[in-house]
Amino acid sequence: MQVTKYPGPERGYFDHQWLQTYHSFSFADWVDHGKMGWGALRVLNDDVIQPGQGFGTHGHRDMEIVTVLLSGTLAHQDSQGNRETILPGGLQYMCAGTGIRHSEFNGSPTEPLRLFQIWILPSRANLPPGYQTAPTDWLTPKSTLTLCAAPTGAPLPLQQDASLWLGHLPTGTQTQYPLKDNNRRVFVQVAEGQLKLGEVELEAGDGAAVKGAGALSLKVLETCKLVLIDSLGQGRD
Secondary structure, X not given: OEEEEEOHXXXXXXXXXXXXXXXXXXXXXXXXXXXXXXXOEEEEEEEEEOOOOEEEEEEEOOOEEEEXXXXXXXXXXXXXXXXXXXXXXXXXXXXXXXXXXXXXXXOOOOOOEEEEEEEEOOOOOOOOOXXXXXXXXXXXXXXXXXXXXXXXXXXEEOXXXXXXXXXXXXXXXEEXXXXXXXXXXXXXXXXXXXXXXXXXXXXXXXXXXXXXXXXXXEEEEEEEEEEEEEEEOOOOO
């Protein structure tokens, strides 16, 4: 099994005043040809949106997008008529498919909003657009990961052979994540705390790309919030 560290300070970073954003993979004006995605994972952005600010109406297509709230309030509306306010711990899913337009704003006039936005390449192009949200308890500390999105058995659907897990793991937690075969690709991003992933130590902001069959060990050195995405290799990683 191979674990490759993606140090937090090496992520793409932009401060737009209303938005502070870190990119684990090439996105917008930040391009690193060695970081074009991992498996079906294409984008993992760590965003802080200032009070009352946000992304105006814009479009996407042929992508599955999951938004994970770490803190704050997200106000959403889209071209399918969905209008919703999402709270911490909440999850949002969009299948952009043949095309969807939406806006995303910090719903609070006083508190910053922090979220992960995750883009997953779909299994095929031109899927019907879709939208779904789900509350979860993943922000409650526990010693296991929480399955949040997958083709089956999760609060949110995915139409790709992929799964998204979230964890708020207390100090001292030791657990394992199985990689079923050499074709799987796992990416772990740490939001807070410290974690030993296999033999690699990660702290807040760090990520790691994992490949190779076997049991991936996670040992929490300091209470840790993280996201783990598991998908098939795509022939470029």
